[in-house]
Amino acid sequence: MSDWELVTQARQGKMDAFAELVRRYQAPVMQFTFRMVGSAEDAEEIAQDSFIRVYRHLERLEPKAKFSTFLFGVARNLALNFLRDAKREGRQVTQSLEASAPIGSDAGRPDRTARLREMESAIERGLQLLSAEHREVLVLRELNGLDYESIAQVCECKKGTVRSRLARARNQLRQHMAGDIGDLV
């Protein structure tokens, strides 16, 4: 069943339909919010809030774009609000990323080498050093697999802007990683 068919059912009060949408997108949205704010706890709260806000506006949603685009757009706005508030309050959000390691479950990946882990840490640190507008396009593209058109809708910018931001984001990330772990890159 398509996302929009589930939305239609959810509008009619079928909670199971909305639950299916949550199941489909909880991991991708968590991936995005986590990479944006750097803390698993905050990311989960933002992801949950994103779903609730979407639920409250189901009646107003129109199938002009993908449902996921709308959902990521809400998550993106909430993540940016969080970062803005954190900055205003002087909270350091990038530190919590390292404190929250390990990310995911290493127990299921016995083959992970120390070198790979070091590389992952360097990427994570590099991502957090990017500006929010560069980080969001890179995460949406590389980790969420969105195309340029969808990223443009999520980030409320032009497709050409997505293209140039992605190029700069990749370049900056490589520079950060080269400075961090040198020849491992």
Place this chain on the structure above:
Amino acid sequence: MSTEHVVDDLSAYLDGEAAAPENIAVHLRNCPECAHKYGELKKLSEQLRTLPAPDVSPAFLTRVMAQAREKAPRKQRLWFRFAVPLALAAVLAVVLIGGVFYVRSTPPAELPPSVIAMDKPTMPDDEIAIAELEAEWGVGEDAGLYEAEYSLGVEPEPSVDEMVVGLANTEWFDVLASNWETEDDVDTMLYALDDEETAILEQLLRAYAEEGRMI
């Protein structure tokens, strides 16, 4: 082509979003420097995609759905309002069965006036007949009935008690009562009951006891 331009084009080329991919492909075959940069970008992309996804808490879905139910639109709240007491009534049938001696040995509890009003029309017969005809023909719909009730100083809106008793005697009951499937659903409904809903449930159970019916 400048280095900056090459980098910009290669990024879009990597994503399959370049404007002229065939030209870039030809350029890459003939330019070791750009081919090297493209290789670096490709490697970076592969490294990014190896990042593990954060664990999603097993309680994530439960928490979202609990909040969604709280913030459900009014239309759904109305459904929930009736589904909760009716479903709970079904669950508490065990309690009723267990306490059947008490129910039978106790004088019938008085039904609320609004419930009694359903059985004892407050309007003259001719006005009711007109109102029924209007409703049947779709001319006055409920307006005629309400106006007639107003003239007698009776609250025109059907009360919750009337609706509950009405629902309990219709096919809706089975539909609504079947909307819970697991014990967790019932627990959620139990926790969601407020004082008013509890009162509705009690009235429903009394109405059933009055009629000698079991759920």
